[in-house]
Amino acid sequence: xxxxxxxxxxxxxxxxxxxxxxxxxxxxxxxxxxxxxxxxxxxxxxxxxxxxxxxxxxxxxxxxxxxxxxxxxxxxxxxxxxxxxxxxxxxxxxxxxxxxxxxxxxxxxxxxxxxxxxxxxxxxxxxxxxxxxxxxxxxxxxxxxxxxxxxxxxxxxxxxxxxxxxxxxxxxxxxxxxxxxxxxxxxxxxxxxxxxxxxxxxxxxxxxxxxxxxxxxxxxxxxxxxxxxxxxxxxxxxxxxxxxxxxxxxxxxxxxxxxxxxxxxxxxxxxxxxxxxxxxxxxxxxxxxxxxxxxxxxxxxxxxxxxxxxxxxxxxxxxxxxxxxxxxxxxxxxxxxxxxxxxxxxxxxxxxxxxxxxxxxxxxxxxxxxxxxxxxxxxxxxxxxxxxxxxxxxxxxxxxxxxxxxxxxxxxxxxxxxxxxxxxxxxxxxxxxxxxxxxxxxxxxxxxxxxxxxxxxxxxxxxxxx
Amino acid sequence: xxxxxxxxxxxxxxxxxxxxxxxxxxxxxxxxxxxxxxxxxxxxxxxxxxxxxxxxxxxxxxxxxxxxxxxxxxxxxxxxxxxxxxxxxxxxxxxxxxxxxxxxxxxxxxxxxxxxxxxxxxxxxxxxxxxxxxxxxxxxxxxxxxxxxxxxxxxxxxxxxxxx
Numbered sequence: 001x002x003x004x005x006x007x008x009x010x011x012x013x014x015x016x017x018x019x020x021x022x023x024x025x026x027x028x029x030x031x032x033x034x035x036x037x038x039x040x041x042x043x044x045x046x047x048x049x050x051x052x053x054x055x056x057x058x059x060x061x062x063x064x065x066x067x068x069x070x071x072x073x074x075x076x077x078x079x080x081x082x083x084x085x086x087x088x089x090x091x092x093x094x095x096x097x098x099x100x101x102x103x104x105x106x107x108x109x110x111x112x113x114x115x116x117x118x119x120x121x122x123x124x125x126x127x128x129x130x131x132x133x134x135x136x137x138x139x140x141x142x143x144x145x146x147x148x149x150x151x152x153x154x155x156x157x158x159x160x161x162x163x164x165x166x167x168x169x170x171x172x173x174x175x176x177x178x179x180x181x182x183x184x185x186x187x188x189x190x191x192x193x194x195x196x197x198x199x200x201x202x203x204x205x206x207x208x209x210x211x212x213x214x215x216x217x218x219x220x221x222x223x224x225x226x227x228x229x230x231x232x233x234x235x236x237x238x239x240x241x242x243x244x245x246x247x248x249x250x251x252x253x254x255x256x257x258x259x260x261x262x263x264x265x266x267x268x269x270x271x272x273x274x275x276x277x278x279x280x281x282x283x284x285x286x287x288x289x290x291x292x293x294x295x296x297x298x299x300x301x302x303x304x305x306x307x308x309x310x311x312x313x314x315x316x317x318x319x320x321x322x323x324x325x326x327x328x329x330x331x332x333x334x335x336x337x338x339x340x341x342x343x344x345x346x347x348x349x350x351x352x353x354x355x356x357x358x359x360x361x362x363x364x365x366x367x368x369x370x371x372x373x374x375x376x377x378x379x380x381x382x383x384x385x386x387x388x389x390x391x392x393x394x395x396x397x398x399x400x401x402x403x404x405x406x407x408x409x410x411x412x413x414x415x416x417x418x419x420x421x422x423x424x425x426x427x428x429x430x431x432x433x434x435x436x437x438x439x440x441x442x443x444x445x446x447x448x449x450x451x452x453x454x455x456x457x458x459x460x461x462x463x464x465x466x
Numbered sequence: 467x468x469x470x471x472x473x474x475x476x477x478x479x480x481x482x483x484x485x486x487x488x489x490x491x492x493x494x495x496x497x498x499x500x501x502x503x504x505x506x507x508x509x510x511x512x513x514x515x516x517x518x519x520x521x522x523x524x525x526x527x528x529x530x531x532x533x534x535x536x537x538x539x540x541x542x543x544x545x546x547x548x549x550x551x552x553x554x555x556x557x558x559x560x561x562x563x564x565x566x567x568x569x570x571x572x573x574x575x576x577x578x579x580x581x582x583x584x585x586x587x588x589x590x591x592x593x594x595x596x597x598x599x600x601x602x603x604x605x606x607x608x609x610x611x612x613x614x615x616x617x618x619x620x621x622x623x624x625x626x627x628x629x630x
Binding site for chain 1: 605612613616617619621
């Protein structure tokens with residue numbers, strides 16, 4: 001399956017560019033969607049051992065890439081398929097220019113290749129390369145509408161990414177000099193034997209914190225999320241920053257999780273991100289900026305779980321990673337619907353939308369409550385596991401921070417719900433109607449997943465943990 | 467060692483100039499010169515292939531792209547140029563100071579760097595390295611180039627029509 005996850009998006013990327021210019025937008029959309037459906041199907045099929053035996057062995061003799069798709073990689077591949085499909089549908093409904101829609105599909109496929117690569121790498125330099133592929137495609141996606149604010153948002157992301165690149169490349173150079181190689185195994189041996197390699201690992205982690213928008217390197221994230229077209233925001237918040245920053249952190253913590261100083265860094269950065277992200281979200285006036293700060297806070301939960309240094313913590317981090325894709329993609333699809341129907345995303349200008357847009361209102365309520373960790377939604381279980389992991393590993397203070405910040409999360413989402421979806425409908429919005437099916441389908445589907453996973457999880461936990 | 471030290475000092479000075487100059491063209495030339503010096507340093511350190519890549523891609527190709535883009539811009543009036551120069555010097559005056567401070571700290575604490583360059587017989591053939599060992603990285607680089615092509619198409623072709 002590993003090769004197919006790289007070559008199918010690549011082949012489709014070539015194919016959509018071969019269509020005649022005037023007729024390529026529609027096929028590009030459907031083929032892009034087909035890639036994402038294939039990707040989700042491949043993860044499900046891999047659970048039954050289908051891919052490993054048939055196609056991979058034949059392709060391996062031709063390409064011979066050093067890639068591995070572990071179980072945790074499946075989570076990233078599935079999450080990217082869900083976020084990608086949502087972003088494609090939102091782009092179809094909200095990007096008015098056909099060429100922009102076509103370019104969106106192309107760039108989404110390039111960044112998808114980057115993300116799939118991140119899911120499968122076994123080497124720290126290759127990890128860096130695929131992180132850069134994802135980042136390059138994302139810079140351009142943010143600037144897709146060529147507006148001043150988008151250029152500014154992309155520029156901030158670019159500058160911060162360059163700093164991350166310098167740190168990561170410096171780390172890779174040190175690993176090569178000390179350990180003689182860049183495979184995860186070589187790096188592990190180098191870190192155990194030489195303190196300088198340990199410093200290099202810290203540099204690499206700093207790079208990943210920047211890419212993941214963690215506090216104190218989060219300055220670029222709200223601007224990038226809020227200035228990009230909403231379809232791009234879905235893709236960015238749903239998967240890109242998490243794949244290039246947070247997933248890579250999870251991957252490294254699986255290898256180096258036993259090192260106590262690393263755990264302390266994760267706990268501190270995670271707690272700071274949770275608290276600062278949540279407090280900043282409270283003061284936001286625009287929907288997208290609020291969701292951006294909420295993302296910082298939620299990614300803090302993933303990082304703090306890694307700091308517990310336990311298997312349960314890593315599982316909880318991965319579970320929250322997947323859940324975050326579900327609820328953040330739903331909420332951004334809701335923002336797209338609201339913006340499309342009302343022409344604004346400023347909360348002060350909104351109100352009573354639940355009456356006019358009942359499905360959008362309901363799905364946003366489900367996603368908000370899941371983010372805040374209310375039972376029986378999926379977000380509740382992942383947050384509960386994070387808190388349990390922190391508690392049993394003896395990090396009581398950080399467990400308390402995680403619990404208290406959940407209350408703040410609930411507060412800012414209740415504020416959002418009250419200002420945008422409840423209360424009186426302003427005169428200017430009297431004629432507003434529910435968004436079209438293209439914007440509702442992903443929101444409803446993801447909300448259903450949030451509810452179903454939440455209901456089924458207690459019965460599956462033993463099986464999953466095994 | 468003497469030559470290497472001179473090259474390193476020149477590298478720092480020219481890269482400082484590239485950052486602090488208010489003219490884009492001079493900055494591009496400064497970058498090309500920095501890459502050329504880096505090439506010499508790499509050659510001195512026994513990495514001729516890395517030096518060739520640095521020279522052809524960074525000093526060559528990228529500089530050509532930068533200079534062609536700069537040629538599309540307008541020249542600043544003299545008054546405006548002087549103003550920008552003043553503000554740029556003020557903005558980046560900390561850089562040389564920072565470098566001097568970093569050098570002083572490094573000389574004071576004498577970091578125990580004991581890194582050994584790999585022995586010559588351990589260095590793989592570049593063809594084996596690129597096509598056999600790091601094949602997946604090449605694929606990644608191709609993807610990065612593709613993203614760059616999209617960037618050029620999107621940013622420089624404008625949005626004249628609503629067509630495909």
